Each structure stands twice: as C-alpha cells, then as structure tokens.
Amino acid sequence: MDDISTGALFSLLILLLIISGYFSGSETGMMSLNRYKLRHLANQGHRGAKRVEKLLARPDRLIGLILIGNNLVNILASAIATIIGMRLYGDLGVAIATGALTLVVLVFSEVTPKTLATIYPERVSYLSSIVLNVLMKVLYPLVWFVNGITNGFLLLLGLKVDNMNSSKLNSAELRTIVDEAGGLIPRRHQDMLLSILDLENVTVEDLMVPRSDIAAININDDWKSITRQLIHSAHGRIVLYRDTIDEVVGMLRVREAYRLMMEKNDFSKANLLRAADEVYFIPEATPLNTQLLKFQRNKERIGLIVDEYGDIQGLITLEDILEEIVGEFTTSIAPTLAEEVTSQADGSLLIEGSANIRDLNKSLNWSLPTDGPRTLNGLILEQLEDIPDSQLSIEVAGHQMVIMDVSDNMIKLVKILPTTLKQTG
Structure with missing residues (x-):
C-alpha cells in the first residue's frame, strides 16, 4: 500500500463505496419486489423478471452472496480509509477516518441506495440481477460454505430454510390485497372477489x-x-x-x-x-x-x-x-332487501322482521351480530328473551329500534330511529 499514491487510494475508496452502495441497493430492491407481479412478468417472458425469480428461489443464497460482497468491500474500504487518515493526520487520522467513513457509508452506501431501491425496486433488481448472476457462479463455493454453516445454525434453532420462502396467501391476506387494489380493479369487481372469499365463512343457513x-x-x-x-x-x-x-x-x-x-x-x-x-x-x-x-x-x-x-x-x-x-338478480324466491326496507321522511327505516342480518350489514354498512340468529326478528327476540308487545323500544348494537308490529309470535315490523343511522353512517 505504501507504493500507491494517496490520490489512487481515494479513487479506489470511492469505487468501493459505489460497489457497497450497489450491494445495499440490490438487497433492498430484491426484497421489496412484489412477488406476484414478478411471477406474472416472468410467466410473460420478461428476461429480467426471470433472472430475479431464479435468484429469489433461494433467498438464503442470494442474501449470503450480497452480504459476502458487501462485507468484503466495506472491510477493504475501512482499511484504505485508515491508511489515508494516517498519511494525512498521523495517529489521529485513524479516528478521523473511522468517523468520516461511517458517515459516508451511511449516507451514500446505505440510506441513499436503499431508499432508491425501495422506490424503484423493479428497475434496480432487473439491472443488478445481471451482475449478481455472474457473481453467484463465481463465488458459489464460498456462498455454499457460508450458507451451510448458517443453515446448520438455523436447524439448531428449529428453523428450516425451505419453509422460510412460502409465498402462499391465506384468504385474509388475499382480501387485504383486493381491498388495496384501488383503481387497478373496478369497485364492482372487488366486491365480487371479496364475496367469493367470504363463501367459506357463510353457510347455507x-x-x-x-x-x-x-x-x-x-x-x-x-x-x-x-x-x-x-x-x-x-x-x-x-x-x-x-x-x-x-x-x-x-x-x-x-x-x-x-x-x-x-x-x-x-x-x-x-x-x-x-x-x-x-x-x-x-x-x-x-x-x-x-x-x-x-x-x-x-x-x-x-x-x-x-x-x-x-x-x-x-x-x-x-x-x-x-x-x-x-348481487341480486331480478328473480328470487325470497323477497329482496329493497322490499323489506322502507325509508321514511324523518330519516328512519321501517324494516321487516324477516330481513336477513347479513344483508342489512352489507347494504347499510351496519355491524349487527351475525354469530346467532339470522333475521332481525330472531336477533331482537334473543336480546329480549321474550315475545314483546308492539311499540317496545330496544337498543341493539348501537341501533335504537322500535318494535312496530308483532303477530303470530313473530316481530313483523321494526323501526330504526334516524339518530342511530347518523352515528353509523
């Protein structure tokens, strides 16, 4: 190192910091990718997506490769910065070089490239995958050795690497994806997809x-x-x-x-x-x-x-x-919700006791309990534990209800007061 000029060392240090930034950005970009969009593009024949998907098939090896390269570069950069500091400031230069290099690495080799990779994960990943593919082949023995030790340690902790890359979604996670699709999927289509996901939670009853x-x-x-x-x-x-x-x-x-x-x-x-x-x-x-x-x-x-x-x-x-x-067709054996709910001039609603609670919740954005009776009549009877007289008032799930008609041991008509409608709107 003594034969290398200080200017050359500065140039080499800058190059190492750039390489360090490349590894940091590549790691963040790869891990920030939408796996389902990536799979779609790969199935469509996108070359970059195919390369990235191949690398992500074994994320332990990909991370091992990136960290090996990043640590080698950072350690070498630290050594060069120490030499430059000692040449310029003597023994004090070690402390100065450590502080300065830490700040430069954080700003230019960590935070900045990782932020850019988070914003543009596809661009970063598709380009960096070209170099990473080559490095994977060149450094594979070292990557294999390091991962062997790492995976062995994980096995001692009861973790299996094969189970760490599961990309399967449960229905709740899929519902979240559909909800967050926004304008990418028309609202009507989103409702249909969510209804399909709900089928397993609803019985024929x-x-x-x-x-x-x-x-x-x-x-x-x-x-x-x-x-x-x-x-x-x-x-x-x-x-x-x-x-x-x-x-x-x-x-x-x-x-x-x-x-x-x-x-x-x-x-x-x-x-x-x-x-x-x-x-x-x-x-x-x-x-x-x-x-x-x-x-x-x-x-x-x-x-x-x-x-x-x-x-x-x-x-x-x-x-x-x-x-x-x-949604409802024009023909149905049962009466439609529109036939069972009547709006009043004062803002209240007249609802037949036979109205289905799930339909009321969906159409009126209510949260009436659905784990018990299935009709409004059954829900009120469960709350009262008795067959009431008409004109009796009761509050159910924050809704003020007035029983308007009772016959044949059933509540036939219920009035929902407008004050509770405003609170739930």
Whole structure:
C-alpha cells in the first residue's frame, strides 16, 4: 500500500463505496419486489423478471452472496480509509477516518441506495440481477460454505430454510390485497372477489329461504286446491309433501305441471308425483363454497336444508349462492332487501322482521351480530328473551329500534330511529 499514491487510494475508496452502495441497493430492491407481479412478468417472458425469480428461489443464497460482497468491500474500504487518515493526520487520522467513513457509508452506501431501491425496486433488481448472476457462479463455493454453516445454525434453532420462502396467501391476506387494489380493479369487481372469499365463512343457513316461506303443496289436499296453487304459483319449482313439510315426496317443476294440465287425461295426483324430481337434501352447516361445488358436481340447482334430525329447515338455490357473489338478480324466491326496507321522511327505516342480518350489514354498512340468529326478528327476540308487545323500544348494537308490529309470535315490523343511522353512517 505504501507504493500507491494517496490520490489512487481515494479513487479506489470511492469505487468501493459505489460497489457497497450497489450491494445495499440490490438487497433492498430484491426484497421489496412484489412477488406476484414478478411471477406474472416472468410467466410473460420478461428476461429480467426471470433472472430475479431464479435468484429469489433461494433467498438464503442470494442474501449470503450480497452480504459476502458487501462485507468484503466495506472491510477493504475501512482499511484504505485508515491508511489515508494516517498519511494525512498521523495517529489521529485513524479516528478521523473511522468517523468520516461511517458517515459516508451511511449516507451514500446505505440510506441513499436503499431508499432508491425501495422506490424503484423493479428497475434496480432487473439491472443488478445481471451482475449478481455472474457473481453467484463465481463465488458459489464460498456462498455454499457460508450458507451451510448458517443453515446448520438455523436447524439448531428449529428453523428450516425451505419453509422460510412460502409465498402462499391465506384468504385474509388475499382480501387485504383486493381491498388495496384501488383503481387497478373496478369497485364492482372487488366486491365480487371479496364475496367469493367470504363463501367459506357463510353457510347455507345464512341464505336459505326459511321453512315457513317455502312454496309447497300438500299432495293430500283436495284436487281443486292443488290446481289453484299450481296456477297461481310464482315459482318455477314447488315442493310436494304429505301433510307436513317434513314428509317431502318430490320437487315439482311447474312447467311440467302445466304440460300435464294440457293433457287432461294425465292430470292427476299420481302423475304429478311421477313427474316430480327426487329431492336433493343439504346438511344445515354446509359452507357456501362447498355447496356451490356440490351443485355443480351433482348437476342440481335447488335443495332442501335439513338439520341433524332430518327435519326441513329451509330451501336454497344455485341462484341464491350466485347472488351472494354478483348481487341480486331480478328473480328470487325470497323477497329482496329493497322490499323489506322502507325509508321514511324523518330519516328512519321501517324494516321487516324477516330481513336477513347479513344483508342489512352489507347494504347499510351496519355491524349487527351475525354469530346467532339470522333475521332481525330472531336477533331482537334473543336480546329480549321474550315475545314483546308492539311499540317496545330496544337498543341493539348501537341501533335504537322500535318494535312496530308483532303477530303470530313473530316481530313483523321494526323501526330504526334516524339518530342511530347518523352515528353509523
């Protein structure tokens, strides 16, 4: 070193600081990349993305390579700075060189390149991957040796390197990504994607048409009554049963019944039963995502939900599940939320007791509890633990509710006061 001029040492020091900055920026850029965007670009044939993805396949080796290079450069830079300091200031130059080099390294070789790499991770990573690929081949034996020691130490701590590079997302993390997509994904599409993610958290009970609202015909009724119900039916399919809804005998397509009506000789109870389809039963706790696949696999569109004792609890259709994803269609067996909620001039809302709590939460941005009853009627009855009289006022989850109508042991109509609407808006 004594034969090298001070000017040459300064030039070499500057070069080492630049190389140190390159390693620091490369590390930050590589680790700041959006892995899913990187994978997409690699699948599209982007060369830089392919190089980076290959390096990131073993992040332990990549980090080992960068740190080996960065530490070698910084140690050499420290030695040269010490020599320059001693030449210029004698023994005091060691302290001066240490302080000055620390400040220069922090500003120009650490903070600045890492900040730039954080802002432009793709540009930095794609360019630096060219050099890193070459260095990986040249220094592979050293990298392998250092990583072998490091990985062995991690194994002693109970950590496996193979499990440290998992890029799988759970549904909650995927929901966050969709929420933060902003203008990249239209709001309507975001809602649909989030609804799909919610399917596993919702069961068929949450969407079913309640037992009391199922369109059904008692096959033991007189013939005129059966005919009248068929003619005035607003549904495409009707449940046939004997005396009680739990004794289901089939699912009749109304269109098929009309065909039998045209053929008067064939229009009888026996022929109605023969024309009816076999009933498809669904366990009450089935998640929506599972039931959607079962509908597809079994080529069914409608099913009756039964509890553990085999009693009918409700009815659900394929359309009900699809509506949960894309929104309401124009046709539905159950009344729509718009039909169950009426705005008043004073800002209050009149809501039918049969309104689904999940639908109210989604449409009105409320937070009514959904871990118990599924209807507003059931929620209020659970709170009161009694069947109330009308005009009774109760507060539920911050909403002031007035019971307007009670009949048949059910709350038929509830008024939500406007003061609570403003607080939740």
